[in-house]
Amino acid sequence: MYSTLIRRGPVFAFLAALLLIIIAIIPIIGGMEALSSIPDKEQAFAPEGDIFYTALYITAALFFIAVAAAILLSLFNIIRNPKESVKGLIAFGVLLVLFFVFYAMADADATGSLKQTMETFKITPSVSKLIGASIRLTLLLGLGSVILMVILEIWNYFKTQ
Template structure:
């Protein structure tokens, strides 16, 4: 086993530990303030609504070259990837509109 392999395993472990702590620590912190959990839940629900709207708009068509061996893309996976991309585009557009609105609002005040 090379030292590079060892460092890759260590890096993967640290990423997993970091991801777990990134999820668990805010939950522990918010137990003291339950109203923040409601706001977080509303945010997650809004993201889920945007995703399901984008997922319903996504196409499930798979070109034959992507259904072959190296990719094995199914219509369901194609629809999920399309929905994820449309969600990303929608959130990007919402962020840009929010930034522009905030800047215009600050300039007027």
């Protein structure tokens, strides 16, 4: 089976994607005339606007399948090769520790327009701390990536000289 997937996997993936695109486009093409007949201001609330739901459901399903596959295949690889997975597990642990440090440092109190926005969208203090910790971790990882790219390019320059 593995050799079959290696040989025919890309063709299978292409055909599956093509089939899903056709399934998503058929309701859109079929309902476009009915949607166009409704005034622009009413289109968002009209039942004819449901023509896009099929595409949205397919997209959401494929996203969750991809996330589940990534998690399951990662766990399978960890179980299969535990010695080779140590570095990745340590890196994941460091990311978790950094996230919890940023979560502990995050301020849940808000004032002014931020407080009004949090009340409008019913954002709790714990969700606000999660958002703050996620933003800080993302910024740290982005900045670290840029710094590493510069350092490694300089290192590569001197290594080839």
